Amino acid sequence: MIQVASTPAVLTGKHFMNGDIACAEGALAAGVQFFAGYPITPSTEVAEHLARRLPEVGGRFIQMEDEIASMNCILGASWTGLRTMTATSGPGFSLMQENIGLGMFTETPCVVVNVMRGGPSTGLPTLIGQADVMQAKWGSHGDYEAIAYAPSTPQEMFDLTIKAFNMADVYRQPVFVLGDEAVGHLTERVIIPEASAIPYMPRKKPPFAPGEGRIYEAVDDDLVPPMPLVGEGYRIHVTGLTHDVRGYPVTSAEVHDVLVRRLNDKIRLNADKIMEWESYLLDDADVCVVTFGSSARSTRHAVNVARAQGLKVGMFRLVTVWPFPGAEIARLSDRLKAFVVAEVNLGQVATQVQRFTSRPVIGVHHGGGEILRPETIMAAIEEAT
Amino acid sequence: MAPAGNVVQVHPVDHLLRYDRLPHIWCPGCGLGPTMNCFVQAMADSGIPLEKHVIVSGIGCTGRVPGYVNIDSFHTTHGRAIPFATGIKLANPELQVTVFSGDGDLFSIGGNHILHAARRNIDLNIICVNNFNYGMTGGQCGPTTPKGAKTSTTPKGNPEDALNLVRLMASLGAVYVARWSALHVRQLEKSMSRAFQKKGLTFIEVLAPCPIGFGRPNDLGEGLDEMHLYQEECIVDDNADLQDCSIDLRSHKPLVLGNFVDIERATYGEWDEA
Numbered sequence: 316m317i318q319v320a321s322t323p324a325v326l327t328g329k330h331f332m333n334g335d336i337a338c339a340e341g342a343l344a345a346g347v348q349f350f351a352g353y354p355i356t357p358s359t360e361v362a363e364h365l366a367r368r369l370p371e372v373g374g375r376f377i378q379m380e381d382e383i384a385s386m387n388c389i390l391g392a393s394w395t396g397l398r399t400m401t402a403t404s405g406p407g408f409s410l411m412q413e414n415i416g417l418g419m420f421t422e423t424p425c426v427v428v429n430v431m432r433g434g435p436s437t438g439l440p441t442l443i444g445q446a447d448v449m450q451a452k453w454g455s456h457g458d459y460e461a462i463a464y465a466p467s468t469p470q471e472m473f474d475l476t477i478k479a480f481n482m483a484d485v486y487r488q489p490v491f492v493l494g495d496e497a498v499g500h501l502t503e504r505v506i507i508p509e510a511s512a513i514p515y516m517p518r519k520k521p522p523f524a525p526g527e528g529r530i531y532e533a534v535d536d537d538l539v540p541p542m543p544l545v546g547e548g549y550r551i552h553v554t555g556l557t558h559d560v561r562g563y564p565v566t567s568a569e570v571h572d573v574l575v576r577r578l579n580d581k582i583r584l585n586a587d588k589i590m591e592w593e594s595y596l597l598d599d600a601d602v603c604v605v606t607f608g609s610s611a612r613s614t615r616h617a618v619n620v621a622r623a624q625g626l627k628v629g630m631f632r633l634v635t636v637w638p639f640p641g642a643e644i645a646r647l648s649d650r651l652k653a654f655v656v657a658e659v660n661l662g663q664v665a666t667q668v669q670r671f672t673s674r675p676v677i678g679v680h681h682g683g684g685e686i687l688r689p690e691t692i693m694a695a696i697e698e699a700t
Numbered sequence: 701m702a703p704a705g706n707v708v709q710v711h712p713v714d715h716l717l718r719y720d721r722l723p724h725i726w727c728p729g730c731g732l733g734p735t736m737n738c739f740v741q742a743m744a745d746s747g748i749p750l751e752k753h754v755i756v757s758g759i760g761c762t763g764r765v766p767g768y769v770n771i772d773s774f775h776t777t778h779g780r781a782i783p784f785a786t787g788i789k790l791a792n793p794e795l796q797v798t799v800f801s802g803d804g805d806l807f808s809i810g811g812n813h814i815l816h817a818a819r820r821n822i823d824l825n826i827i828c829v830n831n832f833n834y835g836m837t838g839g840q841c842g843p844t845t846p847k848g849a850k851t852s853t854t855p856k857g858n859p860e861d862a863l864n865l866v867r868l869m870a871s872l873g874a875v876y877v878a879r880w881s882a883l884h885v886r887q888l889e890k891s892m893s894r895a896f897q898k899k900g901l902t903f904i905e906v907l908a909p910c911p912i913g914f915g916r917p918n919d920l921g922e923g924l925d926e927m928h929l930y931q932e933e934c935i936v937d938d939n940a941d942l943q944d945c946s947i948d949l950r951s952h953k954p955l956v957l958g959n960f961v962d963i964e965r966a967t968y969g970e971w972d973e974a
Contacts, residue, residue, distance in 0.1 A: 349790070349791050351787065375791065380816040383783070384780070384783035384786075384812075387776065387783035387784040388784065388786050390776075391756070391776075391788040391791070392788065392790065393787075395791040399787070545754055546751060546754070546794065550751075550772060551772050551773070553773070555777055564767060564775070
């Protein structure tokens, strides 16, 4: 193995680790300094690993009394300027939703990892689900736009967790990593690059001294206001009530509409810079299988088998499930016969795909508890071609 | 008429309040005004720079206090001020973090958090303004509503026993526990000053009139009448048996006030290696 620069936070080199541990190491590489969480299968390894590793890099770990507290704790800590994170699974993600809304409305950066398991309710704690896609978008009340990454390998649990931290700081809002049990508990090779190769995109600091600017005024084209921190003398007021550019609560339909539109537009208008996907063998394809997370692994195998049989099929793998790359689906639709959507839920991404195409959309779905089998996806591909 | 040289143009605490947000939204006779005044006076006298003071609240009438105090301030979700404040304090221990919220916010919806923050002995100051009901939503029964009291959700009288907040907080290991009323402003301000000096979780309960939400259905009269009740019925006993310190505003049982607990205990993360 080639020895390259390693720091306490960035364990440069080749590793054999599961997705949950890779996620924790990705967070450390991104500079996470604060984690608050509550044990829940199948994400507990993220917390356990950070409980040991965070003190090594001068960071802080706290196990809270529940997921509601965990979410609030990382929001509070974020206002001191630290990169903060929690990790959970379905039931905990449900409990966090109200305060995810607080994070969206107060524009507080943080990363929330949801290693999805079978739901609803307690469901299948130890087995895979991919049914929290819509919850990540619509889970808290009111209108907001989500950023959610869907890793399909332990390597991506590492890489996309870093991206999640950068997007959280750039767009000033909670960002989700939607892993799933199969990826979280899968052990594979993970390559950690040199510390200098880890991209770091910081928050914008206010360009004005305390008292000389309005802290919620978005003056830049990206619609993201710079973020003053607690303890710097800005005398900030941060409220979950509708607020004006000073942060003061205002009961006004006009102010509310302006604020909610800006919060949504800062993601909508920058979506092209956020959205990511992988196109696999799509150039000459008649059929495209849309998928994400661990389902992409079964899909890749099915596509390879289909290609070997001479079927013109490819894969469109969502790396960001939110923002959803609908325009790209529409573009693909022009030259395809049909879509197949493979996901461990009963049609959450399939209905999204249907919004952007008039071609047939064949769903390969499972309620949860096992990964999709390549032969099931293969059968749908044959039906589509 | 006073000589011109003695005329003061600004109130001494004006710079500690967000003057451009006044007048506040609280009802006439509410106990929050004097309580907030005590807080900003104690804060100014604390010797701690104002930029190092932080105030965090949940939701409700008391939850509006941070919006008026001219320091870094957070108005979070209902019941969640304590974990939010815990995040701030642990991430930046230099900050002096005060949670300022109501009885319903801290002890009903947020009850789990105060339990664990006290157990952990997080270095937070918690000020609980107890007005015996949910005032913001129009006078519903809460965890401190005395048994038998009438509220909009207990029209025939509250069937539940009320929490004895000071006894509960002492049992959880809070390093400082006090109870005052919105009438006892000198003692309350001193109590807040003491809380700023203490390391660990401190708890101050402030009995506050809510003439619109609670006073009216329970024949307690105007805010001034409830202040008068505090004047008549309160006794100060720092050494009181907290078991006997429950509150029943409608009988003539004495309301026991005082600085009940002032102890030292290792805070979160501190332990004796030996």
